[in-house]
Each structure stands twice: as C-alpha cells, then as structure tokens.
Amino acid sequence: MDRSWMYGRRDTKDFMHGVSEFCMSALQHQASTGVKEFFCPCSDCENVNTVNNILVIRDHVFMRGFRPNYHVWVYHGESGVYVGNSSKNVVHEQEEAIYVEEEADCFEDDDKVENSIDDDNDRVEDMLHEVEDEVRNRVFECLSKAAETPLYPGCTKYSKLSAVCTLYNIKTSGGWTDISFTELLVALSDMLSAGNELPRSNYYAKKLMCPFGLEYKKIHACPNDCLLYHKQYENLDKCPRCGVSRYKRKGVSEGKNVYPAKVLWYLPIIPRFKRLFSIKKDARNLRWHADPDRRKKDGLLRHPADSPQWKTIDKLHDTFGKEPRNLRLGLCTDGMNPFRTLSSQHSTWPVLLVIYNLPPWLCMKRKYIMLSLLILGPKQPGNDIYVYLEPLVDDLRKM
Numbered sequence: 001m002d003r004s005w006m007y008g009r010r011d012t013k014d015f016m017h018g019v020s021e022f023c024m025s026a027l028q029h030q031a032s033t034g035v036k037e038f039f040c041p042c043s044d045c046e047n048v049n050t051v052n053n054i055l056v057i058r059d060h061v062f063m064r065g066f067r068p069n070y071h072v073w074v075y076h077g078e079s080g081v082y083v084g085n086s087s088k089n090v091v092h093e094q095e096e097a098i099y100v101e102e103e104a105d106c107f108e109d110d111d112k113v114e115n116s117i118d119d120d121n122d123r124v125e126d127m128l129h130e131v132e133d134e135v136r137n138r139v140f141e142c143l144s145k146a147a148e149t150p151l152y153p154g155c156t157k158y159s160k161l162s163a164v165c166t167l168y169n170i171k172t173s174g175g176w177t178d179i180s181f182t183e184l185l186v187a188l189s190d191m192l193s194a195g196n197e198l199p200r201s202n203y204y205a206k207k208l209m210c211p212f213g214l215e216y217k218k219i220h221a222c223p224n225d226c227l228l229y230h231k232q233y234e235n236l237d238k239c240p241r242c243g244v245s246r247y248k249r250k251g252v253s254e255g256k257n258v259y260p261a262k263v264l265w266y267l268p269i270i271p272r273f274k275r276l277f278s279i280k281k282d283a284r285n286l287r288w289h290a291d292p293d294r295r296k297k298d299g300l301l302r303h304p305a306d307s308p309q310w311k312t313i314d315k316l317h318d319t320f321g322k323e324p325r326n327l328r329l330g331l332c333t334d335g336m337n338p339f340r341t342l343s344s345q346h347s348t349w350p351v352l353l354v355i356y357n358l359p360p361w362l363c364m365k366r367k368y369i370m371l372s373l374l375i376l377g378p379k380q381p382g383n384d385i386y387v388y389l390e391p392l393v394d395d396l397r398k399m
Contacts, residue, residue, distance in 0.1 A: 006066045019061055022073065023054050024138060029077030031142070034207045039075040043067050047075045053215065139211045146208060152196035160197040164205050178202040214275065216267045219391065220246055220260040225384035228264060230391070265374035266391045269353065270399060272370060273327070286357045290324035294359075304328070304356045327399070330354040333373075335380050349375040349385070351392065 005014040026038055037050040042060035046067045051057060072078050146161040158166070167188075171181045182202045189198045199205045220229040222239040229236060229246060238245050248259040277283045288294055289305040296302060304310055310328070314321030332354065335347040351373035355363055362368055375381055375388050 003071050006071065007068075010062060010065060019058060022061070022076070023058055025073060025078070026054055026057065026076040027138060031207065032077070034203055041067050041070050041073070041075065052218075143211055149197055151198060152193045154193075161208065163198060164208050168205060168209065181205075214267070214271050216265060217391070219264045219266055221262040221264050221388065222246070223261040225381050225387055227387060228390060263376050264388050264391075265376070267370075267372055267374075269370065269372050269392065269395050273399075276368075285359060285362065286327075287324045288359050289328075289357055303360050304330075324357075328356040329396075330356055333385070345379075346377045347380040348377050349373075349381060349388075351375070351389070 003018070005012070005018040008015060022041075029035070030038065037052050038054060038057055039045075039047040040049050040051050040057050040060055041047050042057070042064040043066065044064050045060060047070070051060075143161065147159050149160040150156070151158040151160055151163045167181075167185070170176075176184075179202075182200075185198060185202070185205065186200050189196060189200050192198060199208060221227070222229075222242065223244055224239065224242045226239050226241040227233055233240070236246065244261070246261060248261050277286065289303060295305070297306070301307060320326050330353070331351065333349055333351040335349050337346055338348050339346055350371055353370040353372050355368050355370075357363075358368055372392050373388060375385070381388060
C-alpha cells in the first residue's frame with residue numbers, strides 16, 4: 001500500500017484522506033482490543049505519549065506530521081514490513097524540492113508567502129472538520145448496527161445494545177463486581193438460544209458501550225499550584241512564575257518529557273447537563289421549585305428556594321430569576337485520602353456540583369451530584385484552589 005502521502009505536504013487532499021484512513025484503523029484497533037488510549041504517532045509524541053481521544057491524534061498529525069519511518073502502523077493494529085523504500089526516497093526528494101522552491105519564493109515576495117500560509121491554514125481547518133465528521137459517522141454506524149441487531153434470532157423485545165445497557169444498569173445500581181457480572185453474562189449466554197449476541201464478559205460489554213461515554217480532559221498543573229498548562233501556557237515546559245519543571249523526570253525516548261508532575265482531571269459539565277436533561281422527567285423537575293402545585297410554601301425552610309439568599313439573587317438578577325429552568329448550582333469540595341490509610345498524607349480534592357432546582361429528595365442523590373473536577377495530590381491546593389477552578393468557571397460563564 002502506497003503511503004507516500006504520510007511525508008508529503010500536509011495541506012493536500014491525499015494527506016487528509018490518509019489521516020482519515022489512519023483514524024479509522026486506530027478506532028477499529030481500539031474496538032477489537034478494548035484499549036482505552038491511543039499511542040500518538042506525531043513527530044513530537046513518537047508513539048510514546050498516549051491520548052484518550054482520536055481527535056487529539058488527528059490534530060497533532062496535521063500540525064506536526066508523522067514520526068519518521070512509520071509506514072506500518074504497528075501501534076494501531078497493523079503488522080508486517082514496509083518494502084516501499086524507493087517511493088519513500090522519492091517523497092524526501094519532493095519535500096526537499098518543495099522546500100527550496102518555497103525558500104526562493106520567500107526572498108522574492110514575502111507577502112505572497114504569508115497569504116499562502118493563511119490559505120493553507122484555512123484548508124487544514126476544513127480538513128479537520130471533514131475528518132471529525134467521518135469519525136463521528138463511523139461511531140454512529142457501529143452503535144446503530146448494535147441497536148438493530150436482535151439479541152438472538154427471532155427476538156423482538158431486546159436488541160444487542162439495549163440488552164447490554166439494561167444489564168449494566170442493574171450491575172451499577174446493585175453494586176456488582178466485574179467478576180460477578182461476567183459470571184452472569186456467561187450464564188445468560190448459555191441459557192439463551194444458539195447464535196445469541198450477548199457478550200460473555202464485562203470487558204466486551206463495556207467496550208460495546210464505550211461510545212456512550214462522555215469526554216474528560218487531563219490538564220497538567222504546576223506542582224506549586226501556580227497555574228494550569230492550558231490556553232496561553234499549553235506549550236510551556238516550566239512554570240513562568242516559579243520556574244519549576246512541568247514534568248517529573250525525563251522520558252526514555254530522546255529526552256522527551258512524558259510524566260507530568262501534577263494533573264487536573266476536568267469532566268466538562270455542558271455535555272453532561274445536555275445528556276441529563278434530554279430525559280423528559282428530569283427536564284420537568286428543573287421547574288419543580290417554581291411550580292406552586294408541586295412545592296409546598298408554608299413559611300418553613302423546606303428547600304433552598306425558601307431561603308432569603310435565593311430570593312435575593314432573584315431580585316438582583318431579575319432576568320435570570322424569571323426563568324425557572326435556569327440552573328441554580330451549589331459547588332462543594334473537600335480533601336480525601338484515596339488510599340484508605342491514616343499513615344498516608346496524600347490529599348485528593350474532588351469538586352462536586354449540586355443541582356438545587358430539583359426536589360429536595362432528588363438533589364442530594366448520587367445520580368444528580370456531578371463530579372466536575374478531580375484535583376490530584378499529594379498535597380492540598382489550599383488557597384490556590386481558584387487556579388484549578390478555571391476550566392469549570394469558563395464553562396459556567398459560557399452557560
């Protein structure tokens with residue numbers, strides 16, 4: 001298979017389709033093996049760093065190109081030996097010729113080159129959107145196929161996807177272990193008729209439902225809690241305030257820094273709110289606090305809506321208060337020791353959001369308490385916790 005496009009210009013249709021093909025191959029490899037992360041083949045990561053989103057790999061490859069001599073995608077589901085050395089050499093010659101021509105053009109007309117770069121960036125942006133649409137369509141096709149496949153020949157009540165979702169909901173609500181759930185799947189599969197589509201382990205059940213999962217972000221942080229390495233600080237290797245390195249130690253491949261000193265886990269709240277309130281019953285409960293037929297008003301403090309603080313906010317922000325569907329959120333956090341031992345000084349801080357629009361018997365249920373941030377230790381953030389709240393505050397302002 002000719003893969004000369006991998007080391008050619010990155011603003012061509014061939015490169016765009018090639019990257020799309022690579023993304024499909026990586027997703028198929030993930031579906032067949034169940035791995036949760038991808039090795040990134042860009043020239044900086046060099047299949048050492050891993051990411052949890054195929055779109056991150058796509059962006060890296062468009063911006064940085066592929067690592068050298070990666071014609072056979074052995075880290076993404078392929079095997080074999082590449083024998084196209086001659087075409088590879090031709091590619092390098094073409095790259096060198098293109099580089100010389102572009103350098104000559106720079107001396108002749110700088111403005112022309114700047115315009116060309118802007119046009120290239122626009123084309124790359126268009127390519128990114130096309131590849132993203134292709135990946136999304138591929139995932140949708142896989143889910144649609146599972147939703148249309150009957151659980152066993154002749155079954156009309158359950159599809160493969162609905163059966164797995166139903167069983168997994170029972171597992172979650174009952175607190176079953178992965179081992180006991182696997183034993184149940186094996187027993188049910190043996191009880192059903194031959195040719196049934198029920199997965200025979202917890203591993204394959206989770207892999208089937210993987211596309212339902214919502215994204216999360218791992219944001220590197222300064223060990224001294226000075227700042228987060230995102231936005232304008234995303235590409236820095238050390239803190240501009242205290243000078244401490246972003247990483248614990250050097251990596252094993254050509255001095256690449258691969259181990260962050262501290263990490264913030266952020267679970268974006270906007271897609272989670274969208275999914276939660278796409279359910280009609282939950283969306284109706286958002287207006288419970290303003291429904292006189294459902295909420296009892298007798299002068300007692302039965303709900304946060306009875307408090308003077310709630311009424312003060314409605315008066316200060318009149319437009320906000322008139323719409324009962326607007327979210328009233330409570331933010332809470334505290335330190336915890338995840339290792340269950342008093343001899344350890346490790347302190348991890350989860351940041352939770354509570355939805356006060358809901359009835360009092362629901363707003364404190366686990367289903368409606370949303371984990372938005374996880375600030376890893378080993379030490380507590382103290383007064384610098386505002387640094388870690390930045391991505392959450394950005395989303396709240398956007399909402």
